[in-house]
Amino acid sequence: MTATNPAGSATARVQIEVKAEAVAPEQLRYQDESVVYEAGTSIPPNAPRNLGGEITSYEISPALPAGLALHRGTGVISGTPRAAAAPVSYVVTGSNAKGSVSVSLRIEVSERVVAPVSLQYGAASVVYSQGQAIAENVPQSTGGKITAYSVTPALPAGLSLHPSTGVISGTPARAQGESVHTVLGKNAAGSVSATVRIAVAATGRWETAGSRLQGPQRTTATLLPDGKVLVAGGVVSVPGPGSTRAGHQAGIFPPQSLINTADVYDPATRQWTSAGEVATMRTHHTATLLPNGLVLLVGGWIGPSATLYDPGTGTFNTITGNKIYEPHTATLLPNGKVLVIGNVDKLNGEGDGNVTMAELYDPATGTWSQAAAIDQADPGYRSHRKHTATLLPDGRVLVMLGANARLYDPATDTWTKTAGPTAEHSMHTATLLPNGKVLIVGNGGTQTELYDPASGQWASGGTLPDPVGEHAAVLLPNGNVLIAGGRRSVLNLLARDDNSAFLYEPDSATWIQASSMAVNRSQHAAVLLTDGGVLVVGGAWTSSAEIYR
Missing domain, CATH: 2.120.10.80 (Kelch-type beta propeller)
Structure with missing residues (x-):
């Protein structure tokens, strides 16, 4: 069968068979078998189709929602639903003199779509904390139900707007000043907008x-075993034009004075107390908490010397035997020893002011021993004074200088080069x-x-x-x-x-x-x-x- 109009044509195949006598229908289907209608809106006719014998009458159970009707001769469902109705399964039965066949339909009637009237957020102006998950900011609206949300401009990094519910959630990634965002809520009948102001405070x-x-x-x-903090040594600027920030920025650099005092800070009381005097004035030194609870202070501008601080007695005691002074690093190894890497005493003509040497302090014996020296074949190792030393999980120590890196293995007392x-x-x-x-x-x-x-x-x-x-x-x-x-x-x-x-x-x-x-x-x-x-x-x-x- 072909249907035409001035714009074109369409063809469908219809199979017709003529029997000598009536036969029972074999199958019954509907164009829309699961459908949601809108209250107050006329529905398109929902027509059946069948195989087998011609159906001469139709019935439906239970009764259709108010406003809809089933034509008993053709089986077509039509009308205008008057009110919303929950989804229900309906059974349509088609029959003739020889038999019957049934099909199940699922029909729901939704409220009539009306445009939303207003939209607002519970927190219309809010300051969030960077790095902390926010409480969900939920929208409230009047009028028709909003089915889709969008926002412009984009929310601060880490926050998002749910496109179906309009809920704003997430964790702000960066601090920022206040930004103004417009949220648009809409449905098939119309749209409405709301303004949200968001600032993110640094964490x-x-x-x-x-x-x-x-x-x-x-x-x-x-940090000491009792939770207090030992602060020792350092350098202060001698009063004068260069001892002020303005003088420094003007290019006037003051003479500096080393100090040998130490203080202890108690976080519980927030009080500072004097810890006495270190035996030697120190700056650019290191301080390492040992497994026995003592603190090892090493080196500084003053040359190769070391001191042990005993938190139990509050006293400093000088120890001897080390050669490294400044610049250097001190790393507590898994075996309890301290690896000190740096320059030997150039004051005595032994060093050159560059990272050249390593030595070990053993708290168990109170003695120093020389460790393997860093390979100086790479010139980069002799041109950078301020290095770092980091204990790795496998017990090795990563030493970083400039664009170069080395690994020290305490188990074998050896250095190896690694990628820089x-x-x-x-x-x-x-x-x-x-x-x-x-x-x-x-x-x-x-x-x-x-x-x-x-x-x-x-x-x-x-x-x-x-x-x-x-x-x-x-x-x-x-x-x-x-x-x-x-x-x-x-x-x-x-x-x-x-x-x-x-x-x-x-x-x-x-x-x-x-x-x-x-x-x-x-x-x-x-x-x-x-x-x-x-x-x-x-x-x-x-x-x-x-x-x-």
């Missing part, structure tokens, strides 16, 4: 922790992450890098907003890394100290801005407290201390 907060009794830079902060980073790093920090990788931050421009001991290869650690050096880096209990303070544009001698702070999230490999410190700091000390806070103390221009929480 964490800083609390004052008083001031150290003397306020040097280049000091050390060591893509950028040159100095005045940097190296932090061991929970996944076993090492995060390098500082003096590599804005780029940070990750070293993977398993593969011996480097990868990007993401991009910081500004170059940084002489900052502090602390691994937090949640696995993130806090970067606090430092000097911006560190290649410039007159670079400014900064109070910014950032968090690195290893799981997402992203950087987020943290709350800024109250004071600009560089060359300061930082240590993780037992309650999870981070104590930051001192710096180039301050004796104050703060705690990040």
Whole structure:
């Protein structure tokens, strides 16, 4: 059969068979067997089709929703539903003199679609905290039901709008000022909009922790077994034109005075008390908590010397036998010894001011021994003074200088070369992450890098907003890394100290801005407290201390 009009034609096949006598119908189907109608809207006729004998009468059970009807002769369902009705299964039976056949239909009547009248959010103007999951912001509307939502401009990074419910949820990734967003809600009959204002505050907060009794830079902060913190030594600027920040920025650099005082900070009382005097004035030194609870202070500008601090008696005792002084690093090894890497005493004509030597301190015997020296075949190892040393999970130590890297194995007392980073790093920090990788931050421009001991290869650690050096880096209990303070544009001698702070999230490999410190700091000390806070103390221009929480 072909049907035509001026625009074209369509063809359908109809099979007709003439029997000598009537036969029973074999199958019954409907054009729409599962359908949702809208109250108050006329429905398109729903016609049956069958196989076998011609059906002469139709019946339906239960009765159709009010306003709809079944034609008993043709089986067509038509009409205008008057009210909403829940979905119901209906059985239509078609029959003739020889038999009958049935089919099940599912019919629902929805409310009539009307345009939404208004839309608003429970939190129309809100400030979220960076890095913390927000409470769901649920929309409320009047008028017709909204079936689709959209938002412009895009929500702050980490937040999302559910397209069906309009709920705003997620975890803000970056701090930002207030942004204004328009949410559009619509259905088939119309649309409505609402405005949402969102600001994201930097994560964490800083609390004052008083001031150290003397306020040097280049000091050390060591967490003691009782939860207190030992801050020892350092250097202060002698009063004069160059001892002010303005004088420094004008290019006037003051003479500096080393100090031999030490203080103890008690987080429980937030009080500073004097710990007496270190036997020798120190700066650029290291302080290492030993397994026996003593603190080993090594080296500094003053030459090769070492001191043990006993928290139990509050006394300092000088020990002898070491040669390394400044610059150097001290790393506590799994066997309880301390690996010290740096320069030997050039004051006595033995050193050249570069990283050349390694030695070991054994707390069990109180003696020093020389470890294997770093291979100096690579000139890069002799041209970079400020290196880092990081204990790896397998017991080896990663030493980073400039664009070079070496691995020390305490079990064999040997050094091996490993791949170097893509950028040159100095005045940097190296932090061991929970996944076993090492995060390098500082003096590599804005780029940070990750070293993977398993593969011996480097990868990007993401991009910081500004170059940084002489900052502090602390691994937090949640696995993130806090970067606090430092000097911006560190290649410039007159670079400014900064109070910014950032968090690195290893799981997402992203950087987020943290709350800024109250004071600009560089060359300061930082240590993780037992309650999870981070104590930051001192710096180039301050004796104050703060705690990040």
